[in-house]
Amino acid sequence: MNDGNPDIRKVGVVGCGLMGSGIAEVFARSGLHTLVHEVDKAALDSGRERIGRSLARAVERGRLTPEQLERVEASLAFTTDLEDFADRDLAIEAVPEIEDLKVGVFTTLDRVVQRTDALFASNTSSIPIMKLGAATSRPGQVMGLHFFNPVPVLDLVELVPSLLTDDSAWTRMRHFVSTVLGRHVIVSQDRAGFVxxxxxxxxxxxxxxxxxxxxxxxxxxxxxxxxxxxxxxxxxxxxxxxxxxxxxxxxxxxxxxxxxxxxxxxxxxxxxxxxxxxxxxxxxxxxxxxxxxxx
Missing domain, CATH: 1.10.1040.10 (N-(1-d-carboxylethyl)-l-norvaline Dehydrogenase; domain 2)
Structure with missing residues (x-):
């Protein structure tokens, strides 16, 4: 499960819409403790139900055993308070494609997440990673991690470092995505739209x-x-x-x-x-x- 990259065990997903719920499911199915955030209880309940329906389909189709389902469900936690992300090793935002909204998320995560070398990622499909990294005091640890819908099915992830992303952070993230998540990685420059x-x-x-x-x-x-x-x-x-x-x-x-x-x-x-x-x-x-x- 999560023995390929022991320094990333606790992950957080900001946003539990179509993409966020899929990312959270993939993290939890990889054996990671996954904390999912939404803005209010109604949105959180909707996201939780979306994940539940997807997992149920996986069981019906033989892609997940009932025993594995129990472990995945035990790995998932939900919150409406970003302060709960304090102990995360990795946090990824998957909120709507609105620049000010995403910048606000990164500003808060930078303040909240306590691990000094924690990794930060955005699932943005178009907003420059440089702008998001600049909203933090640690832009070297910020990069794009662009999944594709439906996330549990499509194994491609675009990894997008900005000009300020540290080589060590980039290497850790690539190893995490390819080894722990088992995803296929392609690398793009930080240009709108990526590859x-x-x-x-x-x-x-x-x-x-x-x-x-x-x-x-x-x-x-x-x-x-x-x-x-x-x-x-x-x-x-x-x-x-x-x-x-x-x-x-x-x-x-x-x-x-x-x-x-x-x-x-x-x-x-x-x-x-x-x-x-x-x-x-x-x-x-x-x-x-x-x-x-x-x-």
Whole structure:
């Protein structure tokens, strides 16, 4: 279990939404004591239920035994108070893609976490790690750790050091992710979008522009890429899965950094987000989905 990197035993996850809950599950399944934070009891209960449903599916599919489930559940703890992160060896934030919000989390973690060589990470997909590290008194221990949804299934993690990240911290984190978590690591420079989103987002935005122009309907665009290019999911269905709001935030960050037209969000994407049509999580995006209330 956690014998590959004995100096990281207690981890904290700030945020228990779609990504945070998946990260917390992966940590707990790796034998780490995992403390999960949310802003209030309602959000915490929702995140706890999300993790529970995912673990139940893993048991149903034979990926987790009932005995392993008990150990995983015993490894999980939940809180609404970031002060409880004082004893963490590693803390990762997975809050919404809002720069001020993430900076505030790092400022608090820097004050709260007592271990002087504790590692700090962000699951951001677009915000510069340098800005987040600068919110702390120990930027050398801050780096990006970008997981992919669904986290328990997809084994890729982008490791993103900033110009200020210490080599020793980077080495510890890479060893932890590859050995303890058993994830495949790729390394990116600290540029908006990193490796995957820098390539993926222009493709998704092109599909939205094609739909917006009336060139083809959503189903045909997606079928073209699934059946013609062997993609597991079409681009518009993928945007719904990621979340239109998240896609918009990443596109805006990429455009702000590079000022290249193919990163500019199409007007339709902005309007859909303004209307609350954010994809699967809202029940409506480029397609419609059953909401939690209707299931």
């Amino acid at each position: 995957v989103n820098s390539l993926l987002v222009p493709y998704l935005l092109s599909a939205i522009r094609m739909f917006e122009s009336g060139f083809a309907v959503a189903h045909d665009i997606d079928e073209g890429m699934v059946r013609g290019c062997g993609h597991p999911m079409g681009p518009l269905a993928l945007v719904d899965h990621i979340g239109l709001d998240t896609t918009l935030a990443v596109a805006e960050s990429l455009y702000a950094e590079f000022r290249e037209p193919h990163y500019a969000p199409p007007p339709l994407l902005s309007r859909m987000v303004q209307a609350g049509n954010t994809g699967r999580k809202s029940g409506r995006g480029f397609y419609t989905y059953p909401t939690a209330a209707s299931r």
